[in-house]
Amino acid sequence: MIVDVDIGNTNAKWRCQGDSRIYVQSTRSLPQAWQYSGAAITRVRVACVAGADVLQCFAAAVRERWGIDIELARVQRNYAGLAVCYEDVSRLGVDRWLAMLAAFKSVGDEFVAVSAGSALTADWVAQDGQHLGGFIAPGRERMLASLYGDVANVLLTPRVPGELLDIALGQSTETCVDGGVAVLLRGFINHVASRCLGARIILAGGDAQAMLTMCAQEHKFRVSLVSNPVLDGLAIALP
Ligand SMILES: Nc1ncnc2c1ncn2[C@@H]1O[C@H](COP(=O)(O)OP(=O)(O)OP(=O)(O)O)[C@@H](O)[C@H]1O
Ligand SMILES: CC(C)(CO)[C@@H](O)C(=O)NCCC(=O)O
Structure with missing residues (x-):
């Protein structure tokens, strides 16, 4: 096994x-x-x-x-057609690399691999497999933790995606923070989407569904939710 x-x-x-x-x-x-x-x-x-x-x-x-x-699994500069752009490839997160490997194999065209987990990451890959670069930002829980410290988990409320569509002005600490964090998450996904017109967006991670909900309607058709591209990438990196 x-x-x-x-x-x-x-x-x-x-x-x-x-x-x-x-x-x-x-x-x-x-x-x-x-x-x-x-x-x-x-x-x-x-x-x-x-x-x-x-x-x-x-x-x-x-x-x-x-x-x-x-x-x-360890990041390699050139592997399976994917060329990493970092000067020091050992600094690139292996999860980002594996997600790109998996998407490169399945999409067969330019794409952006986005992960919305503990961190938010986005990586651009051209049609020929050249990694163009990306972004790293704190994920939803980290943003909350940075404001609330150790009590972040207590204050985390599982939210139905629909609630995130309309970001109301908060009228308590919790609703102000929830709204502020949602504004940042929405800004991230919509910046990514508007920066890569034409490219598929491969979206994964614990907050992927919420991010999809916040993605502007005109970009949603380009988003594919995937459950765990890192696991998919392992089979490619370590056949
Ligand atoms: N049951 C839940 N309730 C609330 N939020 C959740 C729940 N499950 C996942 N999340 C969200 O998903 C995030 C974790 O996602 P994921 O499991 O993809 O993390 P991870 O793989 O450890 O992250 P990374 O790969 O970035 O290190 C949490 O930060 C939280 O925002
Ligand atoms: C950014 C995270 C934390 C996302 O899980 C991970 O990919 C990581 O630790 N990366 C190292 C830094 C980098 O990728 O440049």
């Missing part, structure tokens, strides 16, 4: 080969125990942007339980 694992800053997600289900566990809890409960594992392909300590604990647990070393 091959298992692909995406260790993000908030959540670790995994998928077993031949099974479309994605399992999620908080990254914080991963060093204590990986909640994998499937069949015996022969390969574990990993993308990790969380700390080295998390990865070390995870690798040690896999070695102890299945007697194998994890296979870690």
